Amino acid sequence: MRIRIDEKIVDIKAVWLKDSERGVIRMIDQRYLPWKLRYYDSDSVEKTFYAIKNFVVRGAPTIGGTAALGAYQAILEASHRPNKFKSVFKERIEFLKKARPTAYNLFHALDTIYSYVMDLVESGEALSSIIRLTRERALEYIEKEILDKNRKIGEYGEKILEDGSKVLTHCNAGALAAVDIGTATAPIYYAHEKGKKIIVYVDETRPWLQGARLTAWELHQQGIETYVISDNAAGYLMWLGEIDVVIVGADRIAVNGDTANKIGTYKLALAAHDNGVPFYVAAPTTTIDPTLSSGREIPIEERSEDEIHFVYGELNTGELSVVRITPKGVRARNPVFDVTPSYLITGFITELGIIKPSEIRRVVSQG
Amino acid sequence: MRIRIDEKIVDIKAVWLKDSERGVIRMIDQRYLPWKLRYYDSDSVEKTFYAIKNFVVRGAPTIGGTAALGAYQAILEASHRPNKFKSVFKERIEFLKKARPTAYNLFHALDTIYSYVMDLVESGEALSSIIRLTRERALEYIEKEILDKNRKIGEYGEKILEDGSKVLTHCNAGALAAVDIGTATAPIYYAHEKGKKIIVYVDETRPWLQGARLTAWELHQQGIETYVISDNAAGYLMWLGEIDVVIVGADRIAVNGDTANKIGTYKLALAAHDNGVPFYVAAPTTTIDPTLSSGREIPIEERSEDEIHFVYGELNTGELSVVRITPKGVRARNPVFDVTPSYLITGFITELGIIKPSEIRRVVSQG
Numbered sequence: 001m002r003i004r005i006d007e008k009i010v011d012i013k014a015v016w017l018k019d020s021e022r023g024v025i026r027m028i029d030q031r032y033l034p035w036k037l038r039y040y041d042s043d044s045v046e047k048t049f050y051a052i053k054n055f056v057v058r059g060a061p062t063i064g065g066t067a068a069l070g071a072y073q074a075i076l077e078a079s080h081r082p083n084k085f086k087s088v089f090k091e092r093i094e095f096l097k098k099a100r101p102t103a104y105n106l107f108h109a110l111d112t113i114y115s116y117v118m119d120l121v122e123s124g125e126a127l128s129s130i131i132r133l134t135r136e137r138a139l140e141y142i143e144k145e146i147l148d149k150n151r152k153i154g155e156y157g158e159k160i161l162e163d164g165s166k167v168l169t170h171c172n173a174g175a176l177a178a179v180d181i182g183t184a185t186a187p188i189y190y191a192h193e194k195g196k197k198i199i200v201y202v203d204e205t206r207p208w209l210q211g212a213r214l215t216a217w218e219l220h221q222q223g224i225e226t227y228v229i230s231d232n233a234a235g236y237l238m239w240l241g242e243i244d245v246v247i248v249g250a251d252r253i254a255v256n257g258d259t260a261n262k263i264g265t266y267k268l269a270l271a272a273h274d275n276g277v278p279f280y281v282a283a284p285t286t287t288i289d290p291t292l293s294s295g296r297e298i299p300i301e302e303r304s305e306d307e308i309h310f311v312y313g314e315l316n317t318g319e320l321s322v323v324r325i326t327p328k329g330v331r332a333r334n335p336v337f338d339v340t341p342s343y344l345i346t347g348f349i350t351e352l353g354i355i356k357p358s359e360i361r362r363v364v365s366q367g
Numbered sequence: 368m369r370i371r372i373d374e375k376i377v378d379i380k381a382v383w384l385k386d387s388e389r390g391v392i393r394m395i396d397q398r399y400l401p402w403k404l405r406y407y408d409s410d411s412v413e414k415t416f417y418a419i420k421n422f423v424v425r426g427a428p429t430i431g432g433t434a435a436l437g438a439y440q441a442i443l444e445a446s447h448r449p450n451k452f453k454s455v456f457k458e459r460i461e462f463l464k465k466a467r468p469t470a471y472n473l474f475h476a477l478d479t480i481y482s483y484v485m486d487l488v489e490s491g492e493a494l495s496s497i498i499r500l501t502r503e504r505a506l507e508y509i510e511k512e513i514l515d516k517n518r519k520i521g522e523y524g525e526k527i528l529e530d531g532s533k534v535l536t537h538c539n540a541g542a543l544a545a546v547d548i549g550t551a552t553a554p555i556y557y558a559h560e561k562g563k564k565i566i567v568y569v570d571e572t573r574p575w576l577q578g579a580r581l582t583a584w585e586l587h588q589q590g591i592e593t594y595v596i597s598d599n600a601a602g603y604l605m606w607l608g609e610i611d612v613v614i615v616g617a618d619r620i621a622v623n624g625d626t627a628n629k630i631g632t633y634k635l636a637l638a639a640h641d642n643g644v645p646f647y648v649a650a651p652t653t654t655i656d657p658t659l660s661s662g663r664e665i666p667i668e669e670r671s672e673d674e675i676h677f678v679y680g681e682l683n684t685g686e687l688s689v690v691r692i693t694p695k696g697v698r699a700r701n702p703v704f705d706v707t708p709s710y711l712i713t714g715f716i717t718e719l720g721i722i723k724p725s726e727i728r729r730v731v732s733q734g
Contacts, residue, residue: 201700220694236630264599271637300603321682321690331592
């Protein structure tokens with residue numbers, strides 16, 4: 001994504017391999033956006049786990065990409081104990097899988113790299129060669145399984161947008177969430193590049209405010225007209241006829257088309273349905289979990305109550321701080337994903353084209 | 368409502384007439400809750416207008432009660448110019464009507480007192496007598512048109528709650544919003560008094576956070592088990608089967624049963640409908656606007672963008688401050704009410720009993 005740093009336009013990604021030999025991963029630290037652009041460097045599986053768990057990086061494809069690079073770090077760490085190589089590598093992979101429970105891309109990336117390494121080990125490849133090949137496979141995973149798919153999503157999705165289209169999105173399924181380009185934002189960016197004027201309404205997305213903080217930031221950086229709204233306002237704007245289409249991302253898609261995404265997506269889909277507004281999920285097919293027949297089986301993460309009690313932001317001094325919004329002594333509940341039933345979804349914008357919920361099963365059986 | 372101040376339990380209202388002769392109205396200043404209990408005193412129509420406009424007091428019935436007392440202040444101010452009494456009084460009433468556009472109770476209260484005064488003037492009542500009678504009428508309005516109706520709402524509504532019921536509410540339609548007792552909270556308080564265990568989930572209610580700040584505060588003060596959730600989470604909790612009933616307040620009800628209430632109520636009602644959860648609106652019949660045939664005609668207030676950009680709360684130093692959550696340069700939209708179509712509403716809990724949306728028309732024609 002192109003962003004402005006000290007008056008210069010710089011093209012960066014949400015995560016990349018900064019030091020190939022030492023396995024240092026650099027990430028835009030999303031905890032400080034939109035207020036400060038800071039990086040988080042990880043030179044270990046432990047630090048990469050921390051980064052995924054604590055929202056240094058977030059968004060299903062970025063989690064997948066970071067995990068792929070984390071798997072390369074796992075190889076490096078395992079290589080220090082050659083006679084326990086396989087068990088250490090496996091343990092590190094399993095550890096990374098525990099960072100977040102809902103995004104399927106995490107498991108897809110780790111399983112992909114794990115199988116690849118096991119094949120290399122089986123075929124008697126030398127350790128130095130395994131290290132090099134795994135690094136190349138992790139980078140290829142990001143390029144082919146994430147960025148190429150985002151580009152295809154942009155190409156297919158761009159066609160549903162017209163000059164003047166008003167798009168509503170929830171959470172951040174943007175460049176920050178998908179290494180670059182984004183999933184839900186890809187059609188918007190591609191339409192914008194083609195000269196279509198696109199107006200975007202962004203749900204602020206409580207509790208973590210990914211919409212207000214991240215999506216608004218990256219859309220604004222690309223020069224796209226952006227309005228932040230409270231999550232509560234989306235239904236009303238549709239009722240007024242001010243929204244042409246909703247596009248959101250996905251964290252896990254069941255075989256029947258039920259889709260887990262950021263908490264609130266379900267209510268948003270209900271509002272779109274009630275107002276006849278098309279509701280699209282933009283996601284690569286790596287988000288589909290072929291083992292789950294329906295959304296009822298998707299594990300939903302519940303996070304700390306503190307994300308409800310405290311809101312993080314910038315004081316007028318420029319310092320970052322939390323403010324408490326609830327009375328002391330009151331409890332909170334904080335599930336961070338929900339499941340949108342497939343009947344509320346108009347279509348999935350994937351790298352294979354725009355497909356209907358009923359077609360997910362076919363995609364899985366061909367995959 | 369009973370609240371704890373310095374280890375003592377005190378019974379206070381959201382607004383009351385503190386000095387009858389001088390027309391001083393005292394209000395709990397809701398801008399500082401739940402962090403600090405402060406009062407706001409108004410000795411003029413001007414200050415009362417400010418209080419209503421700027422959320423010192425909010426909530427449709429409390430706005431109505433404050434306006435009734437404001438009408439008494441208008442009489443006092445008009446009495447200083449006896450030869451222009453009628454025109455000054457009328458101008459002051461019209462001024463108060465401009466404080467907020469959506470809550471019907473504001474207009475109901477002001478029109479009620481205005482008609483009453485005009486009748487007194489027509490019948491040749493002396494000025495001193497008009498002043499005294501208007502004061503009594505304003506106090507009676509609060510007692511009869513607000514508090515008595517809240518009590519009835521509590522009695523009727525309590526019957527729909529069982530021991531162990533899990534109730535979800537949006538915004539604050541509590542004691543703070545309705546002078547005392549509340550509308551949506553009245554059934555909860557009455558059930559709690561009867562010894563039923565009630566668990567309440569409170570939508571935090573962005574942007575102004577009436578739920579997180581006010582409803583959570585007053586429920587907690589009454590010793591009721593309370594969980595604050597993001598507005599986004601309500602649909603998911605219903606999908607899990609964790610909510611038995613939704614009760615919300617109302618700002619204006621059209622004759623066909625369409626109901627304006629805090630932004631987000633519409634999406635909440637959609638989620639209740641999709642999950643078969645009963646959805647009740649608790650409101651006195653003074654919230655019904657007999658001149659509007661449908662919700663499309665209800666004027667919806669749009670407030671400052673800053674309510675989206677900034678969140679107000681308590682720093683860990685105990686100071687109150689705002690934090691900015693959006694990137695600079697990004698715009699916002701901030702409609703603060705929406706309209707829930709009548710087909711999503713199970714029933715209205717009113718002072719006349721629980722009535723169906725289709726029965727609103729009958730109530731109006733009898734009123």
